Amino acid sequence: GAVVSQHPSRVICKSGTSVKIECRSLDFQATTMFWYRQFPKQSLMLMATSNEGSKATYEQGVEKDKFLINHASLTLSTLTVTSAHPEDSSFYICSAKWRTEAFFGQGTRLTVV
Amino acid sequence: DAKTTQPPSMDCAEGRAANLPCNHSTISGNEYVYWYRQIHSQGPQYIIHGLKNNETNEMASLIITEDRKSSTLILPHATLRDTAVYYCIVRVDSAGNTPLVFGKGTRLSVIA
Numbered sequence: 001g002a003v004v005s006q007h008p009s010r011v012i013c014k015s016g017t018s019v020k021i022e023c024r025s026l027d028f029q030a031t032t033m034f035w036y037r038q039f040p041k042q043s044l045m046l047m048a049t050s051n052e053g054s055k056a057t058y059e060q061g062v063e064k065d066k067f068l069i070n071h072a073s074l075t076l077s078t079l080t081v082t083s084a085h086p087e088d089s090s091f092y093i094c095s096a097k098w099r100t101e102a103f104f105g106q107g108t109r110l111t112v113v
Numbered sequence: 114d115a116k117t118t119q120p121p122s123m124d125c126a127e128g129r130a131a132n133l134p135c136n137h138s139t140i141s142g143n144e145y146v147y148w149y150r151q152i153h154s155q156g157p158q159y160i161i162h163g164l165k166n167n168e169t170n171e172m173a174s175l176i177i178t179e180d181r182k183s184s185t186l187i188l189p190h191a192t193l194r195d196t197a198v199y200y201c202i203v204r205v206d207s208a209g210n211t212p213l214v215f216g217k218g219t220r221l222s223v224i225a
Contacts, residue, residue: 004156034212043200044157044215093156097209104156 002028002098006105013084013112021079021108023094029074030096035067038091038107050077050094084112115140115203122220125195131188133219135201138182145207146177148186150197151218157200160186164207191223 003026013019023033031052036044048069049057056069068080077096081088093107118136125131137146147162161168161175163184168175174187188195200218204211 006156032210036215043217044151046212046214049212091154095156095213100207100209101159101162102157102209102213103159107154107156109154 002026002096002103004030004094004096004103004105006092006094006108008108009106010109011111013110015085015112016083018080018082019084019110021081021092021094021110023077023079023096023105025075025096025098025103028096028098030077030098031074033071033077033094033096034102035069035077035079036093036095038093044093047079052077081110084110086112088112115144117201117203117216119199119201119216119219121217122222124222124224125188125191127193127223127225128190131191131195131221131223133186133188133199133201133221134183135186136183137201137203140181140203141205144203144205146175146181146184147202147204147213148173148175149200149202149213149215150195151200152194152197157213157215160199162207191221193223193225195221196223197221 005024007022033050035047038044050071052071058064071077095102095104148160149157151157163175177184198218
C-alpha cells in the first residue's frame with residue numbers, strides 16, 4: 001500500500017500562536033488530500049478537501065481563515081491552525097487517495113495551552 | 114451515501130473469530146461497503162471493501178447479505194493488536210475521489 005506521512009505527530013503550542021501540520025504522500029502523487037479532526041471519544045469529522053494548485057474546499061462550520069490549507073505540490077499539503085486556542089486542541093488527520101483507496105497519515109495531536 | 118448502524122462496542126477472546134455487524138438497510142445498488150479501523154491514536158487503516166460478493170484478503174473477510182442490507186466483517190483469529198474502532202462506510206464513489214464519511218463505529222476489545 002501507499003504511505004502518507006504527517007509531521008509533527010505531537011505538538012504543544014501556546015494560545016494565540018500558529019501551528020503548521022504537514023501531510024506528505026511518500027511514494028505516490030496525490031492531487032487531492034482530505035483533512036479531518038477528531039475530538040476525544042468521537043469520530044473523525046471532515047474539515048476540508050485540499051486540491052493541488054487550487055483553493056481548498058471547506059466543510060460547513062470550518063473557518064477557512066483559521067485553518068489555512070496549502071497544497072502546493074503533488075506530494076505535500078499543509079494545514080496551519082492560526083491563532084490557536086485551547087478549543088482547537090484535537091487530533092488532526094490527513095488522507096490521500098492511492099489507486100481507489102484512501103490512505104491516512106498517523107495523525108497529529110495538537111494541544112493548545 | 115447510505116447511513117450505517119453498528120453496535121457501539123464488542124468483546125472478543127484472543128484467537129477466536131471476531132464478527133462485526135453493520136446494518137445498511139437503505140443501501141442503493143451502486144453503493145459499496147467499506148471497512149476501516151482505527152487503532153488508538155493512529156490514523157484509520159483500510160481493511161476491505163465489496164459491492165455484493167463476499168470478499169477476502171489477508172486481513173479479513175467481508176460477508177454481504179443477498180439483499181445487501183447488512184454485512185459482517187470477520188477477523189478470523191483475533192489478536193490483541195486487533196483492538197480498535199472499526200468503521201463500516203457505505204459510499205457510491207468506488208474510485209475514491211470523494212472523502213470518507215465516518216460514523217461512530219464499533220469499538221472492538223480483544224481480550225487475552
